[in-house]
Amino acid sequence: MPVQLLKIMKEQSETPLPSHLQKEDLKHLQEGSDHTNKYIQGIVVLSYPLTKLGDGTDFFKIVLQGVDDLCSRINSINILIYGKMAEDCAKVTRHGDTFIVAGFKVIKSPTAREDGRHGCHLEVSEEDGSAIYCLQFCNQIYTKPRTATASETAFVSIAPKYVYTPLNQLKDGTIVNLYGVVKFFKPPYVSKGTDFCSVVTLVDPSNVKLTCTLFNGNPDSLPKIYKVGDIVRFHRIKIREYNGQMQGITSGGFASLTFDGTVGAPVVPRTSSKVYTFMDEEHKTIEELRVWAASNISVSGPAAKLSSVQPMLFFDLTCQLVGKAKVDGSSFLLKVWDGTKCPYPTWRVPVEAKDLEGERVLLHQLRNLMVDILVYDNHVQLAKSLKIGSFLRIYSIHAKQASADNEDVSHIEFHLHGGTCYGRGIGVLPENNPDVKELKTFLESVDLADSQNMESMSSMELDGTFSDFTDLESHLQRCQQLPVTVLTDHQDLNNTELKTVINSTAPQQYRIRAKLRTYKPQKLHQSVKLHCSKCNSLQEVPDGDVFDFILQRSAMTAPNPELHNTSWYDSVMWTTQDQKQREIAIHFVKHDEMLRQPEDTLLMIEGGTLKEVWKLTKRFKCVIPVRSTEVDLELLDLSAPFLLQGNVKYYGCKQCSAPKPIKSLSFMAAEQQPSWDPTEIAQVLGIELLQYVFIMKFTLVDGTGALNAYLFDYEKFFQIPASEILTNSFLQEKMQMTMNMLCPPGRKLGDLPWLECFIKSYNVRDAMKHQVCYQIFDTTVAEDVV
DNA sequence: TTAGGATTGG
Numbered sequence: 139m140p141v142q143l144l145k146i147m148k149e150q151s152e153t154p155l156p157s158h159l160q161k162e163d164l165k166h167l168q169e170g171s172d173h174t175n176k177y178i179q180g181i182v183v184l185s186y187p188l189t190k191l192g193d194g195t196d197f198f199k200i201v202l203q204g205v206d207d208l209c210s211r212i213n214s215i216n217i218l219i220y221g222k223m224a225e226d227c228a229k230v231t232r233h234g235d236t237f238i239v240a241g242f243k244v245i246k247s248p249t250a251r252e253d254g255r256h257g258c259h260l261e262v263s264e265e266d267g268s269a270i271y272c273l274q275f276c277n278q279i280y281t282k283p284r285t286a287t288a289s290e291t292a293f294v295s296i297a298p299k300y301v302y303t304p305l306n307q308l309k310d311g312t313i314v315n316l317y318g319v320v321k322f323f324k325p326p327y328v329s330k331g332t333d334f335c336s337v338v339t340l341v342d343p344s345n346v347k348l349t350c351t352l353f354n355g356n357p358d359s360l361p362k363i364y365k366v367g368d369i370v371r372f373h374r375i376k377i378r379e380y381n382g383q384m385q386g387i388t389s390g391g392f393a394s395l396t397f398d399g400t401v402g403a404p405v406v407p408r409t410s411s412k413v414y415t416f417m418d419e420e421h422k423t424i425e426e427l428r429v430w431a432a433s434n435i436s437v438s439g440p441a442a443k444l445s446s447v448q449p450m451l452f453f454d455l456t457c458q459l460v461g462k463a464k465v466d467g468s469s470f471l472l473k474v475w476d477g478t479k480c481p482y483p484t485w486r487v488p489v490e491a492k493d494l495e496g497e498r499v500l501l502h503q504l505r506n507l508m509v510d511i512l513v514y515d516n517h518v519q520l521a522k523s524l525k526i527g528s529f530l531r532i533y534s535i536h537a538k539q540a541s542a543d544n545e546d547v548s549h550i551e552f553h554l555h556g557g558t559c560y561g562r563g564i565g566v567l568p569e570n571n572p573d574v575k576e577l578k579t580f581l582e583s584v585d586l587a588d589s590q591n592m593e594s595m596s597s598m599e600l601d602g603t604f605s606d607f608t609d610l611e612s613h614l615q616r617c618q619q620l621p622v623t624v625l626t627d628h629q630d631l632n633n634t635e636l637k638t639v640i641n642s643t644a645p646q647q648y649r650i651r652a653k654l655r656t657y658k659p660q661k662l663h664q665s666v667k668l669h670c671s672k673c674n675s676l677q678e679v680p681d682g683d684v685f686d687f688i689l690q691r692s693a694m695t696a697p698n699p700e701l702h703n704t705s706w707y708d709s710v711m712w713t714t715q716d717q718k719q720r721e722i723a724i725h726f727v728k729h730d731e732m733l734r735q736p737e738d739t740l741l742m743i744e745g746g747t748l749k750e751v752w753k754l755t756k757r758f759k760c761v762i763p764v765r766s767t768e769v770d771l772e773l774l775d776l777s778a779p780f781l782l783q784g785n786v787k788y789y790g791c792k793q794c795s796a797p798k799p800i801k802s803l804s805f806m807a808a809e810q811q812p813s814w815d816p817t818e819i820a821q822v823l824g825i826e827l828l829q830y831v832f833i834m835k836f837t838l839v840d841g842t843g844a845l846n847a848y849l850f851d852y853e854k855f856f857q858i859p860a861s862e863i864l865t866n867s868f869l870q871e872k873m874q875m876t877m878n879m880l881c882p883p884g885r886k887l888g889d890l891p892w893l894e895c896f897i898k899s900y901n902v903r904d905a906m907k908h909q910v911c912y913q914i915f916d917t918t919v920a921e922d923v924v
Numbered sequence: 925t926t927a928g929g930a931t932t933g934g
Contacts, residue, residue, distance in 0.1 A: 329927070330926055330927085331926025333925080334926090335927060337927070337928075351927050352927095380928060381928075452932080465934095536932060538933095553932085553934080555933065555934085556934090558929080559932095560929075560930065560931050561929075561930095562931070
């Protein structure tokens with residue numbers, strides 16, 4: 139029975155209702171006024187038998203009498219309960235119970251004249267998201283005898299007890315309730331039909347994705363999602379199969395709650411203020427999902443401040459609207475700021491002064507910090523409706539690099555293109571949103587006088603002239619500073635300005651002197667990739683779990699005893715004592731028919747776990763995980779490392795490797811002093827060795843222009859081997875410190891150190907477009923920096 | 925009904 143005993147209260151008169159609900163007096167009830175977030179309370183004085191309506195719907199009617207205003211003429215009201223809720227209520231209702239009703243519809247009562255009750259009646263049902271709470275004396279509902287005092291009451295909720303379906307158990311044609319973590323979303327936008335639309339992709343710990351298409355005529359009724367990682371609870375969402383996948387779509391009684399997904403943040407639901415049930419159990423679910431999401435969802439979205447805008451990329455901006463203006467039928471201008479200054483010249487969209495809405499004084503004061511964002515097509519209608527001063531998150535703004543005919547230096551244009559790809563759109567953030575609170579505090583702290591200086595500062599750097607002696611002095615000081623990177627070759631070349639580099643055709647090579655405005659990825663471990671020099675492919679370094687899984691799978695094949703103890707290796711085998719009784723075989727490769735010292739020994743292991751393999755690498759020179767076939771030992775799947783040496787896992791390229799029999803290693807073993815060099819082992823085994831490499835994008839500026847240059851570095855630039863960074867926290871710290879020297883966080887452009895770099899330009903062409911890219915080479919971090 | 929994730933135009 140979906141009746142839930144929520145709490146037993148002793149010596150306590152107030153009820154644990156959702157805190158947003160407020161009591162409404164019977165005499166204030168009238169048709170057409172807003173009663174969301176209101177409840178009425180009364181004593182059951184009459185109930186009618188449970189009946190079925192013509193369409194089979196259960197129907198139950200009770201009469202509640204108000205307790206506050208006994209003298210009032212209209213002191214009682216009819217409550218009409220429909221559907222499952224009618225059945226549930228009929229089971230527990232007793233005369234004299236106190237009922238609390240929320241989420242009701244107020245309808246003019248056709249029987250008011252006859253029964254002399256309230257002029258309206260209330261209608262409630264599960265579909266409308268209604269809730270009924272019932273207060274009874276304990277001894278009335280406990281069947282088991284117990285000592286109860288009169289002051290002890292049980293609090294019974296006749297709100298349905300919801301069942302939530304994990305995303306991997308959804309079935310076509312059902313209507314379900316579910317929880318999920320937002321992996322992708324499109325903020326509500328105007329659809330081509332009559333409604334607003336929002337598309338939301340969820341994941342949950344079952345690791346199944348569900349994309350939901352949600353419609354509502356009122357955008358406020360759609361989930362209030364502000365960022366990836368938010369958690370939602372959907373009630374009554376319809377599941378359908380579409381293109382072979384499950385899909386969610388709004389059904390009649392759809393309702394949603396949205397929560398901040400940050401671990402530790404207050405659990406406050408965002409909802410369009412309908413009545414909702416939210417109790418301790420739900421609270422726990424949110425906390426659990428937050429913890430799961432923290433390690434399973436990447437929220438490092440492209441959010442950015444104007445100060446860290448990257449030309450040619452897309453980003454999400456949290457900002458305040460300062461001005462807006464009509465441009466033409468298909469585009470609309472938004473003028474926004476976030477308190478930081480975009481380091482590049484930005485465009486100004488010309489509009490008629492009469493079309494510009496916003497505080498004139500503020501528009502003038504903020505002119506150096508404000509940027510123009512031109513929004514198109516389907517975003518225009520929403521943009522027009524925005525209120526000046528409101529806080530916005532604009533998703534997937536395109537920072538387009540462009541230059542006008544009469545300009546030497548390129549500028550940045552901000553476009554919100556038409557369509558909703560990649561969640562492109564505009565969301566209004568409420569004042570209580572934590573990001574808005576932070577932004578407001580920051581905006582209040584911005585010294586506008588300082589921003590005027592910033593303007594003169596950047597224009598000074600742009601045209602390379604110096605207005606007075608102080609500027610000249612500080613400039614000289616900077617020039618005298620040693621650069622934080624140096625060239626390892628080509629010292630005799632002269633510097634080229636970035637403007638010249640950008641305006642020249644590729645391919646060419648240049649010596650440049652520039653500042654590192656920003657770099658990507660900011661999380662340095664994300665910069666490590668595996669590179670195949672044969673097919674030139676790049677791939678992510680596989681996760682340790684993948685290796686674990688492959689080891690587990692290969693441990694299911696028992697070692698083949700016929701392959702043990704050959705002329706070139708000795709084998710040892712044992713069975714683990716645990717329940718699984720795994721068989722492990724280790725083959726120690728001999729040299730001159732003798733075993734060598736462990737630190738010079740290569741061994742092969744069958745049936746080991748990740749932990750066991752790691753332990754062996756601590757003791758022995760090399761470890762190669764293998765499995766038995768009928769005729770020979772063989773390497774595992776190439777998603778696993780084929781060799782472990784020291785702290786480094788060596789991987790082979792799946793595409794370019796052609797594994798040879800393991801016994802090829804015997805030739806290496808026969809060498810006078812086998813080096814067990816990974817490159818050589820790879821070659822002997824027919825493996826195309828993947829190299830660990832740092833891939834980063836540096837945004838370089840020099841006062842004449844800006845460009846993005848890629849760093850592709852095995853070891854030379856940072857003087858840190860890319861192969862060791864992932865397993866060595868000391869090296870990670872060292873690299874972070876180096877980056878902090880090259881690009882000190884929080885500094886103004888003028889205070890950043892200079893880098894000397896050698897870069898080459900090259901062409902990237904495909905059928906559609908042509909782009910010139912830049913790569914840093916023959917450059918290293920200066921000795922005194924590392 | 926609409927959209928059904930998957931940028932780059934003005």
